Amino acid sequence: MSMLLEVNGVSVTFDGFRAINNLSINFAPTELRAIIGPNGAGKTTFMDIVTGKTKPDEGTVVWGERNISLLGMSESQIAREGIGRKFQKPTVFEAQTVRQNLAMALKTPRGPFSVLMHKKTKANGARIEAVAEQIGLADSLTRSAGELSHGQKQWLEIGMLLAQEPRLMLVDEPAAGMTPEEREKTTDILREAAKTRAVVVVEHDMEFVRRLNCKVTVLHEGSVLAEGSLDHVTSNQTVIDVYLGRSHA
Amino acid sequence: MRKTFLSQNPSVLIFIALLAIFTIAVTLLSEVTGVGLISTSFVKTLGKTLCLSLVAIAMDVVWGYCGILSLGHFAFFGIGGYAIGMWLMYARTEGIVMTSLASQPLPPTPAEISDAIGNQIFGVVGSSEFPLIWAFADNLFVQLLMVVLVPGALALVFGWLAFRSRVTGVYLSILTQAMTLALALYLFQNDSGLRGNNGLSGLQNIPGFEDSSQAKVSIAFFIASAFALGAAYIGFAWIVSGKMGSIVKGIRDNEARVRFLGYHVESYKLFIFTTTAIAAGIAGALYYPQAGIINPGEVAPIASIYLAVWVAIGGRGRLYGAVIGAVFVSLLSSWFTGGGAPNINLGFYTVQWTDWWLVLLGMSFVAVTLYFPKGIGGLFDYLVRKPS
Numbered sequence: 001m002s003m004l005l006e007v008n009g010v011s012v013t014f015d016g017f018r019a020i021n022n023l024s025i026n027f028a029p030t031e032l033r034a035i036i037g038p039n040g041a042g043k044t045t046f047m048d049i050v051t052g053k054t055k056p057d058e059g060t061v062v063w064g065e066r067n068i069s070l071l072g073m074s075e076s077q078i079a080r081e082g083i084g085r086k087f088q089k090p091t092v093f094e095a096q097t098v099r100q101n102l103a104m105a106l107k108t109p110r111g112p113f114s115v116l117m118h119k120k121t122k123a124n125g126a127r128i129e130a131v132a133e134q135i136g137l138a139d140s141l142t143r144s145a146g147e148l149s150h151g152q153k154q155w156l157e158i159g160m161l162l163a164q165e166p167r168l169m170l171v172d173e174p175a176a177g178m179t180p181e182e183r184e185k186t187t188d189i190l191r192e193a194a195k196t197r198a199v200v201v202v203e204h205d206m207e208f209v210r211r212l213n214c215k216v217t218v219l220h221e222g223s224v225l226a227e228g229s230l231d232h233v234t235s236n237q238t239v240i241d242v243y244l245g246r247s248h249a
Numbered sequence: 250m251r252k253t254f255l256s257q258n259p260s261v262l263i264f265i266a267l268l269a270i271f272t273i274a275v276t277l278l279s280e281v282t283g284v285g286l287i288s289t290s291f292v293k294t295l296g297k298t299l300c301l302s303l304v305a306i307a308m309d310v311v312w313g314y315c316g317i318l319s320l321g322h323f324a325f326f327g328i329g330g331y332a333i334g335m336w337l338m339y340a341r342t343e344g345i346v347m348t349s350l351a352s353q354p355l356p357p358t359p360a361e362i363s364d365a366i367g368n369q370i371f372g373v374v375g376s377s378e379f380p381l382i383w384a385f386a387d388n389l390f391v392q393l394l395m396v397v398l399v400p401g402a403l404a405l406v407f408g409w410l411a412f413r414s415r416v417t418g419v420y421l422s423i424l425t426q427a428m429t430l431a432l433a434l435y436l437f438q439n440d441s442g443l444r445g446n447n448g449l450s451g452l453q454n455i456p457g458f459e460d461s462s463q464a465k466v467s468i469a470f471f472i473a474s475a476f477a478l479g480a481a482y483i484g485f486a487w488i489v490s491g492k493m494g495s496i497v498k499g500i501r502d503n504e505a506r507v508r509f510l511g512y513h514v515e516s517y518k519l520f521i522f523t524t525t526a527i528a529a530g531i532a533g534a535l536y537y538p539q540a541g542i543i544n545p546g547e548v549a550p551i552a553s554i555y556l557a558v559w560v561a562i563g564g565r566g567r568l569y570g571a572v573i574g575a576v577f578v579s580l581l582s583s584w585f586t587g588g589g590a591p592n593i594n595l596g597f598y599t600v601q602w603t604d605w606w607l608v609l610l611g612m613s614f615v616a617v618t619l620y621f622p623k624g625i626g627g628l629f630d631y632l633v634r635k636p637s
Contacts, residue, residue: 051509079511091506093499100495110511112520118492164510 002065004029004198005083005168010049010059011222019045020056021222027168032194034209034230035202037219038242043202044088046219047170051085052078064167080110084166088173090153094146098137098156101145102128105160127163134189135159151182158189168198175208187211206230254487261486264569265479272475280464289464293539294583296471298576300536301559303478305575306485306568307525307532308556313565314489315521316501318418320553321407321425324432325400325526327548329533331436332399334449334543335383336392340456342369343387373447380442396534397527404526405519412515412522417504429550436545448544452537467539474535478572481528486568488524497521498566558614564626573625582606 003026012020020042027033035043048054050061052075061070063081070078079085092101106124109115132138135155140148145156154174161169171190175183190212193199203209209216209230216233218225220242226233233239255262275295278286287295304326311317346365350357357365367377385391411424439445455466489497499507500514508514537543555578563574584590585606593600617624 053505074513075505075508076511076513079509085509087506091503093495093502093506095498095502096495103492104495104499104507105510110513112493112513112516115496115512115517116488116493116520160510 002029003027004064005050006060006062007046007050008060008062010056010061012045012049012054012056019222020049023059023219023223025217025224027198027200029167029198030194030196031198032191032212032214033198033200034212034214034216035200035219036204036206036209036216037225040221041219042222043219044172045222047085047172047202050078050168050170051075051083076110079164079166082165082167083170084161084164084168085170086157086161086172086174088176090150090157092145092148092153092156092160094144096145097142098132098145098148099128099141101156101160102131102141102163105163107163107165131159131163134162134192136185151178154178154182154186155189158186162189162193166197169193169200171199171201173203174201175203175205183208183211254490258486258490260567260569261483264482264572268475268479268482272472275471276468279468280462281468289467292464292467292471294580296467296474296539297536298579299471299474299478300532300539301579302572302575303474303481303532303535304529304556305559305563305571306478306481307528308560309563309565309568309571310485310489311521311525312557312560313567313571314494314501315497315518316504317518317522318422318557319425319522319525320422320550320557321404321429322525322529323552323556324429324548325404325529326533326536327432327436327543327552328400328403329396329530330537330543330547331443331449331533332392332395332530333534334452334537335386335443336389337452337454337456337538338370338449339366339383339386340389341451341454342366344456344459345369371444374439374445376440382442393534396530400526400530401523404523408519408522409515412518426550426553429548429553433545433548433550436548446545448542448547449537450542452543453539453541455538470535470539474539477531477535481531482568482572485525485528488521489568558610560624561614562617562624564624565622567626569629570624570626577625578610582610585609 005027007023007025010020010023011018023042023046025046035046037043045054049056050070052070052073055071062068063070063083068081070081070083073081093104103124106127108118108124128141129138132141135158137148137152137156137159140152145153148156154177158171158174161171174186174190178186187208190199190201194214201209201212203212213230215228216230217227218233218236218239225242226236226239275287275292276282278284279292280287280289304322308319308322311319311322343362343366346362346369350362350365363379364377367379371377371379379386385395407425407428411421416424435441436443437446443449453463453466455461458466488494496507496512496517500517504514559574559578560571561574562578563572564570585602588603590602590606592602621627623630
C-alpha cells in the first residue's frame with residue numbers, strides 16, 4: 001500500500017540534545033494511529049518536523065502520491081497540502097466566536113485577497129454547522145470561544161481541524177483535562193475521522209489509547225521502540241522497562 | 250453584502266453620521282458663512298485633529314487589530330506631508346519668482362527661472378541646485394501619487410524584510426522605531442535635499458488660490474479631511490470585519506496557530522502594514538497644508554510613540570476608540586501646553602502645565618494600560634449591551 005506520509009531516518013539536535021534520532025515512521029492514507037512514549041521521547045518534536053515548525057538535521061519527510069518533500073515548505077504551505085495539527089494546550093481564538101473560529105479553519109482559499117473578498121455562502125454555513133454538530137457545539141456557535149469549558153475548547157480545536165479537511169490530522173493529547181464522558185465522545189470523533197483520512201494521536205493516557213483500539217507506535221529517545229497493537233507493545237519487555245515500568249513502579 | 254456589513258457594524262453608521270453633523274456644523278459656524286463663531290485658526294486645529302484621527306485609525310488597525318506595535322506610522326504621515334509640501338512650496342515659489350521677473354526688460358530664460366526658484370527654496374541651506382528628488386515637484390499629479398506610493402513602497406519593502414524574518418513583538422517595534430529615527434536624522438541633514446531642519450514652510454498658501462481667503466482654504470481642507478476620515482473609517486471597518494478581520498485578529502492573538510491553519514501570515518501582515526502606511530501618508534498630506542510647516546522634528550520617533558499613546562488611551566481594537574483617543578489627547582495637549590490650563594500654585598512650588606503635561610500624559614498612559622486596558626472606548630461596552 002502506498003503511504004501518505006513517509007518519515008525516513010530523521011534526526012534533529014537541540015543544543016547537543018538529540019531530540020529525534022534516526023526516526024522512521026509511515027502512515028497510510030486512512031488509519032488511526034496512537035503514538036505513546038515517556039516525556040522527552042520526541043513526540044511533539046516529531047509533530048513539529050512534520051508540520052514544518054522544526055527543520056531536521058538529516059532525513060527525509062515525503063508526502064502524498066506525488067512524493068513531495070515537506071522539508072523545504074513553510075508551515076502554511078504544509079497546512080495547505082492537507083496536514084492539520086491540534087496542539088497540546090487548546091489554542092482557539094478566544095476573542096472570537098465559535099463560528100468565527102470554525103469559519104477561519106474551513107477549507108477555502110487562503111490568500112489575502114480572496115479572504116478580503118470572501119462572501120458568506122449557504123454551503124459554507126452548512127459545513128460549519130455540520131462540524132459544530134459533530135463536536136457538540138451546535139448550540140454554541142455565537143458564543144465567544146473564551147467562554148467555553150476546557151473540554152469544549154479541545155473539541156472546538158478538533159472541529160477546526162475537521163473543518164480544514166486535512167488528509168492527515170496530528171492530534172496532541174486530545175483528552176487532556178476531559179471528563180470520562182467527554183473522552184468517550186472524543187474517541188468517537190477521532191475514530192469517525194480516521195475512516196476517511198489518517199489520524200495520528202499523541203497521548204499519555206493508556207486508557208484512552210486502549211479505547212482508540214488502533215495500531216500503536218512507542219517512541220523512546222527519539223526513535224521507534226516498538227509498533228503494533230497495544231497488547232503487543234505493552235507485552236514488549238523493553239517498552240515495559242523504559243515506559244510502563246517507570247509509571248507503574 | 251454592503252447592507253449586511255453596515256447592519257452588522259452599527260457603530261460605522263453612527264460614526265459617519267456624527268462626523269457629517271460635526272462637519273456641517275463647523276462649516277456653518279465658521280468665518281466662511283459670516284457667522285464667525287469658530288475662528289479660522291480653530292477650524293485649522295479641528296481639521297488637523299481629523300487628520301490625526303485618520304492616522305490614529307491606521308495605527309489602531311495595525312496595532313489594535315493586527316498586533317504590530319509600529320512606531321513608524323508617524324514617519325509615513327510625515328512622508329505624505331513632505332510629498333505634498335514639495336509641490337506646494339515649488340509652485341508657490343514659482344509664482345513669486347515669475348511675478349518678480351516679469352518686471353525685467355527681457356523675458357527670463359528657463360534656466361534663469363529654475364535658478365531663481367532654487368535660490369529661493371534652497372538658499373537657507375546654502376544651495377541653489379535642485380536635488381534629484383525634486384524632479385517632479387512642479388507636477389501636482391506626480392506629487393499626489395508620491396503621497397501614496399512612497400509610504401506604501403517603504404512599508405512594503407520594510408515590512409517584507411521584517412515579517413519574512415519573523416521579527417515580532419518588541420523587536421519589531423524597535424526596528425520600526427529605528428526606521429523612523431533614521432528617516433528623521435536623514436531629513437535633519439542640510440544636504441538631504443529637503444531643507445534640513447528648516448523643513449518646508451508656507452504650505453498654507455495654496456498655489457492657484459492666492460486670492461481665496463485663509464478662511465475659505467481652511468474650510469476646504471477641513472471638509473477634505475472629514476471626507477478622508479470618513480472614507481478611511483468605512484474602508485478599515487470593512488477590512489477588519491468579516492473574515493479578513495477574523496484572520497487579522499487571529500494573527501494578533503496567536504500567529505503560529507493561524508499559520509498552521511494554512512494562512513500565509515506574512516502576506517496578511519504586509520497587507521495591513523502597507524494599507525495603513527498609505528492611509529497615514531494621506532493623513533499627513535492633508536495635515537501639513539493646514540499646519541503650514543513641516544520639519545524633521547515632526548517625524549521624530551516621539552511622534553509615533555504619542556500615536557500609540559492616543560490609541561491606547563482611546564481604546565485599542567475599536568476604530569472609534571482610536572478617534573476618541575486622538576481627538577481627546579491632542580486637543581487636551583494643545584490646551585495644556587498652549588497655556589489654556591491654569592497653573593496651580595502650591596505655595597512652595599507652581600505646577601506649570603507646559604512642563605507637567607507630559608508627566609500627566611505619561612501617568613494616564615500607565616494607568617490606562619494597567620487598569621483600563623480597553624481605554625475610553627471601553628466605556629461604550631457598559632452603555633451598549635453586546636448582542637451575543
